[in-house]
Amino acid sequence: MSDGGIFRDEFPITERLNYLNNCSLTPMPRRAQAALDEYARLWSEWGGRAWYSHWMNELEALRADFATVLGADTDEIALQPGVSTALVAVASAIDYSERDTVVVADIDFPTDGHVFLAREHQGLKVRFVHSPDGVSVPLEAFAEAIDERTALVCTGHVYYASGALQDVAALARIAHAKGALLLVDAYQSIGAFPFDVHASGVDFLAGGTLKWLMGGPGMAFLYVRRELSPRLRPTALGWWSQTDPFSFDVQHLALPDTARRFEYGTPSVPTAYAARAGLSLLREVGIDRVRASHKRLSQGLVDGALSHGLRVRCPTDAERRTSIVTIVHPDPHRAVDALRARGVIVDSRPGVVRFSPHFFNTADEIDAAVTAMVEVSAARV
Numbered sequence: 001m002s003d004g005g006i007f008r009d010e011f012p013i014t015e016r017l018n019y020l021n022n023c024s025l026t027p028m029p030r031r032a033q034a035a036l037d038e039y040a041r042l043w044s045e046w047g048g049r050a051w052y053s054h055w056m057n058e059l060e061a062l063r064a065d066f067a068t069v070l071g072a073d074t075d076e077i078a079l080q081p082g083v084s085t086a087l088v089a090v091a092s093a094i095d096y097s098e099r100d101t102v103v104v105a106d107i108d109f110p111t112d113g114h115v116f117l118a119r120e121h122q123g124l125k126v127r128f129v130h131s132p133d134g135v136s137v138p139l140e141a142f143a144e145a146i147d148e149r150t151a152l153v154c155t156g157h158v159y160y161a162s163g164a165l166q167d168v169a170a171l172a173r174i175a176h177a178k179g180a181l182l183l184v185d186a187y188q189s190i191g192a193f194p195f196d197v198h199a200s201g202v203d204f205l206a207g208g209t210l211k212w213l214m215g216g217p218g219m220a221f222l223y224v225r226r227e228l229s230p231r232l233r234p235t236a237l238g239w240w241s242q243t244d245p246f247s248f249d250v251q252h253l254a255l256p257d258t259a260r261r262f263e264y265g266t267p268s269v270p271t272a273y274a275a276r277a278g279l280s281l282l283r284e285v286g287i288d289r290v291r292a293s294h295k296r297l298s299q300g301l302v303d304g305a306l307s308h309g310l311r312v313r314c315p316t317d318a319e320r321r322t323s324i325v326t327i328v329h330p331d332p333h334r335a336v337d338a339l340r341a342r343g344v345i346v347d348s349r350p351g352v353v354r355f356s357p358h359f360f361n362t363a364d365e366i367d368a369a370v371t372a373m374v375e376v377s378a379a380r381v
């Protein structure tokens, strides 16, 4: 009997396609459609009054939902339009006068470097730690790069192009021992692994709902460790970062001691509705079931690919990897198109075709994807 994915009815796309591109964008769950319909109804029927009757509560409930996923407290969460803006807020709050360097890995997502490179003209230095295999970065390499000039380390919890998991708790200990702070880009991990942000010891952690949280584009979050918020003064901010935005005091800044000081302006409300729907689905499925399905399905891809002589550029051990499997191909764009023609939806990154199954996928879909990839590789398309 085949391994049937769970909560498959939530995803109408599975009726038509073998959808294996969830680390890019999980398809819309039915309940997100319903939540967006509800948002539209409120906007239409209540107009501006919806802010006070519903939407402010919805935004606070979303902060609480994010906090629950992370094991954080609600006032350690700032809503953000994206991970890039979350990183900009943190970058703007750090004092670089005594420590002028930020450490980033050379396999990190581009925004993790760009946000700091943009400050080089102000004297900030960005030091890139080299990944020896393009898959992961040894902790020793970070330990060597972090010194008394390091203000901040910014790196991924899971590296986006290989799926490799970084031990951010160990990294936090290394950074802190040298007096540096740690900012984790967790876009590719939150919603895929059980994680307790307090236990990890990280200082800042950013993620969003596009991928494993199943809430679509346009909503993200920033966690700021409780003790840090009162000490840091972001310069990238807006009226929603004030203690009481509705005092409408243009002449003074009054920042709360919480992560709210890292918010900007009016958060996007429709995306908050979709985000809460995705998070409610994650709660129902349960993070342990998500992780178990990821290990099983991604291992099926790794084993299938290797048994047909294909090369992977991701950890082969499921414990060291999220549900991302990257298979080497000389022309990944064309391979992605050829796979799409066979009903298999994946994505590419330089040199690789990237597969990312979620809990709703089945073992049969994994087998079909391997067969299609073998054909595409043999045909050199």
Ligand SMILES: Cc1ncc(COP(=O)(O)O)c(C=O)c1O
Binding pocket: 081, 082, 083, 084, 085, 109, 111, 156, 160, 185, 186, 187, 188, 208, 220
């Ligand atoms: C690891 C990682 N960080 C950051 C981003 C981009 O975040 P945003 O577009 O919200 O700035 C992505 C994704 O697309 C990502 O995979």
